[in-house]
Amino acid sequence: MMKKVFISPAKYIQGAGVLATIGEEVGKMGNKAFIMADKIVWGIAGELVEKSFKDAGVDYHYEEFTGEASKGEIERIANIGKDLNVDVVVGLGGGKTLDTAKAVNDALGTKIVVAPTTASTDAPTSSLSVIYSDEGVFEGYKFYNKNPDLVLVDSQIIVGAPAFLFASGMGDAMATLVEAKASQKRNATTMAGGKATLAGTAIAEKAEEILFEQGIAAYKAVEQHLVTPQVEAIIEANTLLSGLGFENGGVAAAHAVHNGFTALTGDIHHLTHGQKVAYGVLVQLVLESRSEEEILKYANFFKAIGLPTTLADIHLENASFEDLVKVGELATSEGETLQNFDPEVTATDVAYAIQAVDALTSK
DSSP states (O other): OOOBOOOOOSOEEEETTGGGGHHHHHHTTOSEEEEEEOHHHHHHHHHHHHHHHHHHTOEEEEEEOOSOOOHHHHHHHHHHHHHHTOSEEEEEESHHHHHHHHHHHHHHTOEEEEEESSOSOSOTTOSEEEEEOTTSOEEEEEEOSSOOSEEEEEHHHHTTSOHHHHHHHHHHHHHHHHHHHHHHHTTOOOTTSSBOOHHHHHHHHHHHHHHHHHHHHHHHHHHTTOOOHHHHHHHHIIIIIHHHHHHHHOOOHHHHHHHHHTTSOSGGGGSOHHHHHHHHHHHHHHHTTOOHHHHHHHHHHHHHTTOOOSTTTTTOTTOOHHHHHHHHHHHTSTTOTHHHHOTTOOHHHHHHHHHHHHHHHOO
C-alpha cells in the first residue's frame, strides 16, 4: 500500500518579542516546566524566560545543557526530569539543544515546547533529532511519534545572534527543495514515514522561492540587527517552511554529504550545520549533472551571504583524495539519505563531486 503522510507541529508562533509569552503558552499545557538551555543562551534570555514563567504563575526548573546532542547527555537530563515530575519540556537555544530537548521529552512522555534562539537550522519543527557521539561524530537520526506541541520563534532574539547563523539557516533551507525533488524522483519514503504529499512539496518550493527573492536583503538587515519584513520571511523559510519541507518532502544527497564530513578531523568541525549543508547542496547538483549556470545560481547566492562554496572555505583545501573518499564512504553508507538520491553513487563519485564544486566556484 502506498500512503502519503504529512506531519507538523501543533502550533507555530513567530514575531518580535513573543518569547515574553512563553510562560503563558506553557501554562496552557501543564503545571511544571523543565527548561533546557546552554550557559550562553541562558545568559541572553534566561531573565526574560524566568519573568514570563513567574508572571504566568507556572512552576519551572532550569537545567544547563552541556553542548552535545549525545546519548549520555540525553540520559543525564532525562533522569533529572523524571525525579522532578515535570509535564512540559522546554528547549531554548540552537539545534543541538532542541534535538536533546526532543529526545528528553520522548523519554519522559511530556509535552514539548521548542524555542530556537537562532534561525540557523530547520530542526525546531521536526519530529526527529540528529544524534552525535560525545566527540561530535554523527551517529544517526532518532525519530519520535510526534512533532513539537509548540514552536515559539522570537524574531528579536534571532536578529541578536550573529549574522552567519542566519545565513547558515539559509544554507540548510536551500537544501529543502533540491533534496525533495531528488528524493521524489525515486519515490523514496520521507522522514514523515510515507510518500511526499502535494502540501510538503509546495512548502519546499515556497522555501526556495523566498530564499532567492528575499535572502540577501534579509541577511544585510540581520547584519544590522534589524527586524524587517524580509527578515521575518526568511526566519519562516529557515524554520517552518524548510522544517516541514524536509520532513514531508524527502532528504537526499546534500545532508548525506554533510554527515560524511564528520568522518574527518580538523577545522571543518568549526563550521555550522548549514554551512556544511550548503556545500552539500552544490555537491548534489554536480552529482545530478546540473548545468554550470544552475550550479552557479546557488553558489553565487551562497557567496553573497558568506556561505562556503570552495574547499578552502570548508578548510579542506589540503585534504587528500583519500580523505574525500572517507567523506564519500560515510555519505553512501547504509541507511544514509544519499540512498534516496541514487544508491549506485559510490564514495569515489562523491569525492570527485566535492572536488568538482571547488573547480567550478574557485574561478
